[in-house]
Amino acid sequence: MTAADAPASEVVTFRVGTQWFGVDVLEVQEVIGQLRIAAVPLAAPGIAGFLNLRGQIVTAIDLHSRLEIPRRTAEPVMNVVVRNGNELFALIVDEVGDVAAVSADTVEPTPANLAGMWSAVCTGVVRRNQGLLAIADVTRLLDEPNTRP
C-alpha cells in the first residue's frame, strides 16, 4: 500500500501533562476556554462535573485524573467539546494544538507495554518531530474509567 491510497484522517491534537493526544476531528464540536464547572457529588472519579455551554449541559471529563497524569497547578485549562452518543462532553486538557492530518500507514500499533487506561484508550501512535502523538478513541476515553482496576 502506498501513502497516496492509505486512508487519511484528521485529528485535533491536545496536550495533557507532557503527552500529546489526537482525537478524530469529526467528533470534536468546538474548543472553548475555561468555564465554571458544577461538581456532581458521588460521580465517578475523572468526572469533573457539568458545565453550561450556552444552555446545554456538558459533562466535563478531567483527563488528568482519567489518564493518571499528574496535574501541574495554576495552568489555564481548555475544553475540547466532543459529541458522542448524541451527548456533549468536554475533555479538560492543558493545551489545544492544531488539526493534524494522519494517514493510516503512519499510525503504528499501540506499544504492548502501555499500562491500564492508556492501552484501553489509545488506538495507535504517530511519530512526529515534536514527539509521539497518541491517537485516542473518544468513546473509550469517556466510558472506560469505571472498569479500570
Add this chain to the structure above:
Amino acid sequence: MDDLLKDFLAESTENLAQLDHDLVELERDPSNASLVNSIFRAIHTIKGTCGFLGLPRLENVSHTAESVLDRLRDGSLKADAALISDILRSIDVIRLIFAGLEVNGVEPVGDDSLLVALLDQWLADGRHTYQRAAPDPAQHPPVDTSSLMAAKPSNPSHDTSLPSNVSLRVNITLLDSLMNLAGELVLSRNELLEMASRDEDSRFAAPVQQLSRVTAELQSAIMKTRMQPVGSAWGKLPRIVRDIARETGKKIELDMKGAGTELDRQLVQALQDPFTHMVRNSADHGIESPEVRRSRGKPAVGRIVLNAYHEAGHVIVEIIDDGNGLDVVEVRATAIERGLVRREVADGMTDSEILNFIFEPGFSTATSVTHISGRGVGMDVVRSNIERVGGAVELHSVGGQGCLVRVRLPLTLAIVSSLIVRARGELFAFPQASVMQLIRLSEEQLARFDTLNNALLYRLRDDLIPVVNLADALKLAGDDTDAVSTLVICQAGASRFGIIVNDVEDTQEIVVKPVGRLIRSVGCYAGCTILGDGRVVMIIDPAALAVRTGTQMASATEKSDSPAVTAPVASDCMLLFGSGAGAVQAVQLSRVARLEEIPADRIEFAGGTPVVQYRGGLLPLVPANSSVTLTAGHSHAVIVFNEGSASFGIAVGDIRDIVDEIVNLELVSTRPGILGTAVIAGAATEVLDVSYYMARARGAQIS
C-alpha cells in the same frame, strides 16, 4: 361562535370530503350497499345535528337529500349518473351553507326550493324531468360572497374558526428539539431577568419583561403540541381483555372513560406498559368466572373501568375492576413469608399499608403458587415506572368487591416546580411533588434528633422518621460552617424520610435536563437544570437518595428464625432502661422476671463468662452492649429473665421507668439484639430482642 357549532362544523367538513369521494365511488359501483349506507349515515348525522342546533335551511336540504338516499338504500332508486349528480348538488349547497356558518355563525340566506323540488321529483317519479331548470350551485346564490368578505373584519374569531379542522403531521424529533430550544430560551430569559432585576431603572427592564412573557407563552404553546390523549396508551387494551376473557372463559367489559385527557407524550409512552400490566392483572386475576360471580350475586359480566381526568394540575387515571379484590390476609401472609416484614410489625399495620406490599420488589415471584400471586408480579415495576415520571400510585381494595388503582401524574415532565436548597455551600433542587413539609429547626429541635447506631431519627408528631444529612449523603467536601437549619420531609412511595439541608433558597419552575450517561449510574439525581445565573444544579431524586442511604422505612430483609421473636410487641407494659451508652432501650415487662442491683464484687467469671451466684444457682450475665463493663463500678442494674427453667440476666446502664403504652415498631432493626425502634414515652427507643441475649447466655453456659 359557540363550541357546539364549531365542533359540528369541524366534524361535518370532514364528513363532506368523504361524501364526495363515496358518491363518486358509488357511481362506479352502484350496487355497493355499504357505500350507500355510509353516505346515508353521514347525511343523516348532519340532518340530525342541525335540527338540534336550529339550522332550518340546512335541515331542509339535508332532509330532502336523506330521503332520496333512503330510496337508494331500499333499492327503489338506482344510482345512475343523473341521480348522483343531483345528490352532489345538494352536497354543494350544504357546503355553501357551512361556509356561511363558519364566517358569520348564522345560516346564509338563500332559496333552495329549486333543489328541493328537483330531489322531490326523484322521490315522486324515480327520475327528474326539468333538467334545464336544475339549479347549478355555481350560479346558485345562497351566499353573497361580497357580504362574506365584508363580514370578515367584523368578526375577530374568524381566523381561528375558519380552518376548523386544519392539522399537520409533525415529526416527533422536531417537536422534541423545539421543546429543548424553548427550554434553553427559558434559561436565557431567566439569566436576563436576573440581570435586569439587579438594576431597577435599567432601560432593558421593559423589553426583558416582554421577552419573558412571550417566552413563557411560547413554551406553554410548544408544550401543548406535545400533548397526547392518554387513550393512545390504551389502544391495545380492548384486544388484551378480549383475549384473556376468551382464554379463561370469563365475560369482561372494558370501559374507557376520559381517553381524551391529554398528557405529555413522553408520559403517555412511559405509561403504556404499566397500564397494560394493571389491566391484564385485573382481567386475569381480578375478575372471577361468570359462575363465581353469579354465586356472589354479581352480574356475570365483569367490568374493568379506566377513568382519566384532570384534578388540581395533575392527571388522575384510575383502573377499577369489580372482581375479587385483594385478600388482605393473604397479602399479609405472603409479605411475612417473603421476609418483607416481620409478623409483629405486620400485626400493627393497617389494611392499606398491608396492601401496599404488593408494590414491593420481591413480593411475588414466578414460582409462587398463591392465587393472589399474579397481582404482585411486576407491580413493583409498575410503581417504579410511574414514580420515575414523577407520578404516584395507590391501591384500594375491598375483598370480594373489587380493586381500584389510582395513578396520579404530572402534566409534563419537562418542567417541574422545585425547591432550591443549599447544603454545605452547594445548591440542589428537590422536586416539589415529593416534598411534604419543611421544618425549620431551632436549637431545641436540633436536640430532638435521636440517634440509633449513628442513624438519625426525627420525631414527627407520633412517627419516627429516618433522617439523612444531604451533605453527608452526597459526601460533599468542606466544613459545616452554616448552621443546619431546615429539615425537608419527603415522601417516596409509602415511606417518609427527612433530609437535612442548611437552607432553603427559593422555589422555582425549573426545566429538567437529563443527566449524561456517565452520571446516570450515580442514581440519586432526577436530572439537572440551569439556574438564572447560569449555574448548573443537580435535581435530587429523594426516593433514590433514600434507597442509596438506606433510610427507607424498609422492613428488614433478615428473617427471624428464632421462635421467641414471634411474640407480638403491642399494647404492653414496657420497662425502660438506659443502655449505658446514653440511649434509652426497652423490653417487654411481661418477659422480665425480676430487677436486681448486683454489686460488682459479686460478679465472678466462669470460663470467661460473667456469672453471679443467685438464688442457689449461677446466673449468667450478658452486657446489654459493649459499653457496659461488668468489672468496673460499684454495682450493676441487671434485668433477670426466666426462659423455661433457665434464667439469665442482662446487665444494663440503669433502670429508668415502666410505661404502659401501645408500642409499634417504627423501624425494624437489622442489628442483632434489637427488634427495632419505637416511640415510647415520647422518645425513640430501641426494643431489645430478648431471645438474642438468651441465646448468648446459653452459648456462654455451654462453653
